[in-house]
Amino acid sequence: MTIKRSSSGIRRSAAAIVAVAAISAALVGCSADAGSSGGSGSASDLDAALEKGGTITYWSWTPSAEAQVAAFEKAYPKVDVKLVNAGTNTDEYTKLQNAIKAGSGAPDVAQIEYYAIPQFSLSESLVDLSQYGFGDLKDDYSASTWGSVTSGDKVFGLPQDSGPMSMFYNKTVFDQYGIEVPTTWDEYVAAAEKLHAADPTKYITSDTGDSGFATSMIWQAGGQPFQADGTNVTIDLADAGSKKWADNWNRLIDGGLLSDIPGWSDEWYKGLGDGTIATLITGAWMPGVLEGSVPDASGDWRVAPIPTYDGTPVSAENGGGGQAVIKQSKNPALAAAFLKWLNNDPESIKVFLEKGGFPATTADLESDEFLAQAPEYFGGQKINEVLTAAAKDVPSGWQYLPFQVYANSIFGDTVGQSYANKGNLNDGLAEWQKQLVDYGNGQGFTVNK
Amino acid sequence: MSAPAYVRSRDNSRPRSRKSIALTLLMLLFVVYTLVPLLWLVINATKTQPELFSSFGLWFGSDFALFDNIAQTLTYNNGIFVRWFGNTLLYVVVGAGGATLLATVAGYGLAKFRFPGRRAVFAVVLGAIAIPGTALAVPTFLMFSQLGLTNTPWAIIIPSLISPFGLYLIWVYAAESIPTELLEAARIDGAGEFRTFFTISIRLLAPGIVTVLLFAVVATWNNYFLPLIMLSDPAWFPLTVGLNQWNAQATGVAAQPIYNLVITGSLLTILPIVAAFLVLQRFWQSGLSAGSVK
Numbered sequence: 001m002t003i004k005r006s007s008s009g010i011r012r013s014a015a016a017i018v019a020v021a022a023i024s025a026a027l028v029g030c031s032a033d034a035g036s037s038g039g040s041g042s043a044s045d046l047d048a049a050l051e052k053g054g055t056i057t058y059w060s061w062t063p064s065a066e067a068q069v070a071a072f073e074k075a076y077p078k079v080d081v082k083l084v085n086a087g088t089n090t091d092e093y094t095k096l097q098n099a100i101k102a103g104s105g106a107p108d109v110a111q112i113e114y115y116a117i118p119q120f121s122l123s124e125s126l127v128d129l130s131q132y133g134f135g136d137l138k139d140d141y142s143a144s145t146w147g148s149v150t151s152g153d154k155v156f157g158l159p160q161d162s163g164p165m166s167m168f169y170n171k172t173v174f175d176q177y178g179i180e181v182p183t184t185w186d187e188y189v190a191a192a193e194k195l196h197a198a199d200p201t202k203y204i205t206s207d208t209g210d211s212g213f214a215t216s217m218i219w220q221a222g223g224q225p226f227q228a229d230g231t232n233v234t235i236d237l238a239d240a241g242s243k244k245w246a247d248n249w250n251r252l253i254d255g256g257l258l259s260d261i262p263g264w265s266d267e268w269y270k271g272l273g274d275g276t277i278a279t280l281i282t283g284a285w286m287p288g289v290l291e292g293s294v295p296d297a298s299g300d301w302r303v304a305p306i307p308t309y310d311g312t313p314v315s316a317e318n319g320g321g322g323q324a325v326i327k328q329s330k331n332p333a334l335a336a337a338f339l340k341w342l343n344n345d346p347e348s349i350k351v352f353l354e355k356g357g358f359p360a361t362t363a364d365l366e367s368d369e370f371l372a373q374a375p376e377y378f379g380g381q382k383i384n385e386v387l388t389a390a391a392k393d394v395p396s397g398w399q400y401l402p403f404q405v406y407a408n409s410i411f412g413d414t415v416g417q418s419y420a421n422k423g424n425l426n427d428g429l430a431e432w433q434k435q436l437v438d439y440g441n442g443q444g445f446t447v448n449k
Numbered sequence: 450m451s452a453p454a455y456v457r458s459r460d461n462s463r464p465r466s467r468k469s470i471a472l473t474l475l476m477l478l479f480v481v482y483t484l485v486p487l488l489w490l491v492i493n494a495t496k497t498q499p500e501l502f503s504s505f506g507l508w509f510g511s512d513f514a515l516f517d518n519i520a521q522t523l524t525y526n527n528g529i530f531v532r533w534f535g536n537t538l539l540y541v542v543v544g545a546g547g548a549t550l551l552a553t554v555a556g557y558g559l560a561k562f563r564f565p566g567r568r569a570v571f572a573v574v575l576g577a578i579a580i581p582g583t584a585l586a587v588p589t590f591l592m593f594s595q596l597g598l599t600n601t602p603w604a605i606i607i608p609s610l611i612s613p614f615g616l617y618l619i620w621v622y623a624a625e626s627i628p629t630e631l632l633e634a635a636r637i638d639g640a641g642e643f644r645t646f647f648t649i650s651i652r653l654l655a656p657g658i659v660t661v662l663l664f665a666v667v668a669t670w671n672n673y674f675l676p677l678i679m680l681s682d683p684a685w686f687p688l689t690v691g692l693n694q695w696n697a698q699a700t701g702v703a704a705q706p707i708y709n710l711v712i713t714g715s716l717l718t719i720l721p722i723v724a725a726f727l728v729l730q731r732f733w734q735s736g737l738s739a740g741s742v743k
Contacts, residue, residue, distance in 0.1 A: 059681070063703050086681040088697040095681045102594035105681065113702075161702060264700040266708050270502035285702045293699075293706050296499060319702045357703065 041333055043133035046340060049333035053078025056108035056335050059086045059096070060323070062160070064355035065111075068348050072341055081338060089113060093405050099328070100125045106328040108335035109342075112157065113321030114148035115212065115400045115408070118228065120324065121156040122402040127325040129155040132336045137344060144317050144394040145360040149324075157324035158343035159360035160352065163283020164390035165216060165306045165318045168290070171379070172300040173202065173275040181304050185248050188279075188307045192257040195278055203259035204252070205279045206271065209416035210263055211408035212319060213281070214245075219316035219398045220306065221245040225433075226401045233402065233447045235436050237429040244309060246425035253422055273297045281306060283318035284387035288356025291377045298376065303383045305390060315390040316398070320360070358387065365391060403443065407436055487719075494518060494716045498709040518713040525710055529683060533691040534717075537670060539602060540687055544609030545665035552612050552661050556619025557650060561632060574620075577613035583674055590678050604679035605687070609669050615661035622657035623650070659732045663725075670722050688718045 058069065058081050069081045084107065086092045093116055099105035100123075112120060120126050134155040138146055145159035169181060177198045182188040192204035207213065218225060223241020227234040236242070252258050259277055261267045271277040273296040280286060290301060306315050323342060325335040342348050349361055353370075364370055365388045374380045401407050414435060418428030440447035485507075492509055493501060495518070500510040522530050559570060589608055590599065598604050627650050635645045651658070673689040680686055683694065692714050699706035 061698075063705055084682050085694070086683075087694060089701060091677075091694070091697060094678070098590060098678060099594075099599075099681065102591055102599065104594055104597065105599050163702065264704065264706075266501055266699075266706070269699075269706060273499075273502055283702065289704045293498075293704065296503070321702070355703070 041131040041336070045333040046132055046337040049331065050076050050079060050337045052334075053080075054331050054334050055080040055082065056329070056331060056338060057082045057084060058109045058323075058338070059084050059092060059107040060111040061085050061088045061092065062111060062352075062355075062357070064352045064357060067351045067355070068342060071347060071351055072338065075341075075347070079334065079338065089116075090405060090409070093119075096120070096326070100326070104328070106326045108329040108331065109323050109325055109339055111160070111321060111323050113319065114145070114159075114317065115215070115321075115404045117149060117156055117322070117324065118151075118400050118402045119405055121151060121154070122228070122231075125327055126156045127327055127329065127332050127336065129157070129325065129336055129339070132333070132340075134158065134336075134340070137340075140344060140362060141360050142362055142365060142391050142394075143396060144391070144398075145320065145322070147396060147398075148317070149322050157322040158339055159320070159322040160343050161285060161320045161322075161357050162360040162391060163285050163317055163319040163358065164387060164394055165220065165281060165283055165315045166387055166390050167304045167306050168280040168282065168286055168301055169304060170275055170278045170297070170300050171302045173278045181302075182307050183305070184311060185307045185309055189248075189251050189255075189257070192252055193255060196255075196257050202276055202278060204257055205281065206259035206261045206263065206268060206277050207249075207252075207419070208258075208260055208262050209412055209419040211411035211415075213263075214411070214415060215400070216283075216316045216318040217245045217249070217281070218242045219395065220314055221248075221309065222314070222395060224397055224399070226399050226404075228399055228402050231402075231445045233440055233445045235401070235433050235440070235448055237433040238426065242429060243426060246429055248309070250425050253419060253425065256422070258419075269293055275300070283320060284358040284390065285319060285356075287375065287378070287383060287387075288358070291375065292356065299379050301378055302381055303378065303386045305386060313389075313393045314395060315393040317394055320358075322360070401436070401440075402445065403436075403440060406439065407432075410435055410439075490712060490716050490719075494709075494713045496709060498707065501708055501712075514709070515713070518709050519717070522710045522713045522717065525707070529691065530688075530714055530717075532684060533686050533688045536602070536685055537687040537689075537718075540605050540609060540672070541666055541669045544606045545662065545669040547606070547610045548612040548615060548665045548669075549658060549662040551610060552615035552619050552665075553651070553654065553658050556616045557623045557627075557646065557654065559616075560620045560623035561627065561629070561650075574613050574617055577611075578617060582608075586674055586678055589675075593679065599679050600682055600685065602685055605672070605676050605685075608675060609665075609672065612661070612665055612668075615665060618661055618664075619654065619657050622660075623654060626657070627653050655732070659729055663729050666725055666729075667722060688714070692718065 053076070056079070058065070060083065065083055065085075069083045073079065073081060086095050086107070092111070096106060096110055096112075099107075100120075117126075130153055135153065137155075137158065138150075141159050142162055142164075144164075145162045149155065149157040149159055167182075173179075173195070174181065177195055179191050179194055180187070182191045188204070195202050195204055215225075218237075218241050221241040221244040223239050223243075223245065225235060225237045225239055225242050259271065261271050261277065268277070272280070272290065272294045287303075290297070305313060308314055323339050325332055325339060329335045344361075346363075349359060349364060353359060353364065359365055359370075371384050371388065372382065373384050374382050411432060414432035415425065415428035417423065417431075418425045437447045441449075489507060492507060495513050495515040496504060496510045497512060497514045497517075500512060500514075504510040559567060585608075593599050593604050593607075598607070631649065631653075632645060635649055640648070671689060672687065673693075676685075676687050676690045677693075680690065683691065686694070692711055695707055695711045695714065698704065699708065
């Protein structure tokens with residue numbers, strides 16, 4: 001047991017080391033061949049590549065991948081897609097970064113979450129798909145997800161899923177203690193106080209400091225703490241939006257109103273089932289997780305719009321990602337053709353939806369069939385109406401850092417300390433910013449200069 | 450009644466018993482510390498996924514699902530666990546076996562033969578012990594990827610073959626336990642060096658070899674970091690990395706927690722190493738006492 005704990009610590013620091021080496025090397029490469037990234041493909045290459053056939057490797061950890069690959073191979077028998085689960089999120093990024101740095105061993109197509117895409121696109125590791133006419137697909141996807149995979153005219157991937165944020169709440173618990181569904185953050189804090197006072201074992205939500213959650217919440221509050229233009233990066237984690245969120249969330253931390261159960265632990269799943277954790281502010285992909293992994297709570301949960309600061313509906317993206325073609329690919333046209341099928345062909349998206357995914361494609365988000373779904377688990381509520389409405393309320397202009405994977409890895413040591421010590425989140429954010437600026441400048445970026 | 454007994458036993462047993470109470474308590478504490486996680490593992494391997502969340506951690510749930518869990522573990526995802534098990538066995542047999550062989554031959558040679566550069570080798574070996582494997586992992590990865598060896602079993606086996614600590618152990622052990630006079634007697638009787646090694650020395654070295662083998666087997670069986678960075682294809686994962694991948698499945702978008710399989714898989718993973726320890730320990734003990742009569 002102890003061995004495992006220490007090895008994960010070692011792993012994390014070593015993963016950071018590997019990623020460090022890769023980024024700095026990639027930046028050098030970036031300045032050397034900038035401008036030559038246009039490529040020479042065209043849209044007609046895709047059909048030709050599918051016709052000719054070949055073998056490509058696809059890294060993914062989504063549960064739908066296997067069925068999607070099978071469907072693709074059935075439709076295009078000449079193409080052989082080797083599906084590899086190289087790890088879940090950061091595990092995969094580390095391996096991908098290593099393979100890119102080493103110059104061999106990377107897949108043709110890889111699943112990359114939105115927050116990690118800038119890290120790979122800026123280091124010129126991804127194929128610019130606009131050469132294959134992917135720019136024309138813009139209207140097929142929700143604005144926020146399209147923004148996450150593109151930079152100017154360059155298209156670095158296609159969105160697969162999306163996670164517009166909503167509030168999932170345990171109606172049984174709310175009814176039991178006579179709590180109204182909060183629509184503003186003031187009401188949310190009041191509900192947290194009322195619930196915890198009525199039953200000290202119950203909490204409005206659990207949060208021990210999660211970088212993905214915090215950045216999404218800052219996004220919702222209107223913050224834009226990260227701006228990157230090439231290697232020029234600006235970090236301002238004390239901007240109006242960041243401060244707004246921190247001041248709001250401080251109230252929950254100060255009042256001891258947040259459960260300290262770590263997210264995604266077995267205890268957390270247990271808490272979602274027995275009412276210990278009464279709400280979740282999270283992405284629209286959550287229903288699949290609840291239905292699949294918290295079956296005991298069937299009928300308890302409902303979905304409501306995420307609370308707001310001033311009553312104007314506004315949301316943010318949380319989680320979700322897409323697939324990209326890696327530059328190391330020896331057959332980029334075939335890889336791009338597979339990617340286009342994977343995230344644009346109705347047949348593939350149908351498989352994805354059947355596995356409980358939440359789409360990024362506007363056609364599916366707006367389809368009557370999708371909106372009319374009324375799962376038993378949510379007491380027959382038409383949850384997709386709430387969730388897709390949230391997708392429209394996501395403010396544009398959000399950016400992640402070109403070293404967001406690293407940034408998230410040190411979140412716990414900085415902002416996480418404010419949670420642990422019941423301190424001020426603004427101080428934690430300031431410390432996070434300080435370390436990010438130092439790190440970025442050390443990596444060859446120009447941060448806050 | 451107790452007073453006379455106390456007086457009578459005072460002379461010979463009092464100092465010993467006073468010491469042993471503290472020691473026994475300490476030992477008990479250590480036994481609890483060591484066994485509770487194991488107990489937890491065994492108990493929770495008998496629970497279904499929902500029951501893991503709803504029942505008390507250190508006692509059994511209402512259903513006894515151990516065999517069901519084992520069956521699921523062995524068949525989940527087309528039986529990938531069995532493949533991981535086979536991979537681990539391969540890495541242990543070839544890697545740890547090879548490491549023991551190399552350490553034995555080299556350690557013996559260094560202890561019993563004088564040749565120029567011996568001191569240099571000694572310095573290199575000692576230096577190698579001081580460098581943690583983790584620090585070497587990244588350079589090794591870059592080197593192996595240039596050789597095209599990453600994502601193959603060789604990426605795990607080749608680094609496992611080198612055991613500076615094992616070499617050092619055999620070296621010290623050989624210097625102590627094989628009398629040079631014995632080797633000289635064998636030489637005078639006309640035995641070649643290889644014959645001497647295989648018929649005489651290797652027997653005297655047996656306890657040392659078993660110790661090194663034990664260390665190497667445990668190290669290879671638990672090897673985590675090296676395969677983590679070397680391998681991207683789950684088909685070559687050892688159990689450690691594979692189980693962690695299952696564990697990571699519980700996180701994030703489209704999470705599919707299979708904690709019951711992770712726990713049952715962990716239990717199945719430690720069984721062979723526990724068995725290996727129990728079996729090899731006997732050789733180890735008998736070897737230790739064999740050397741003491743002189």
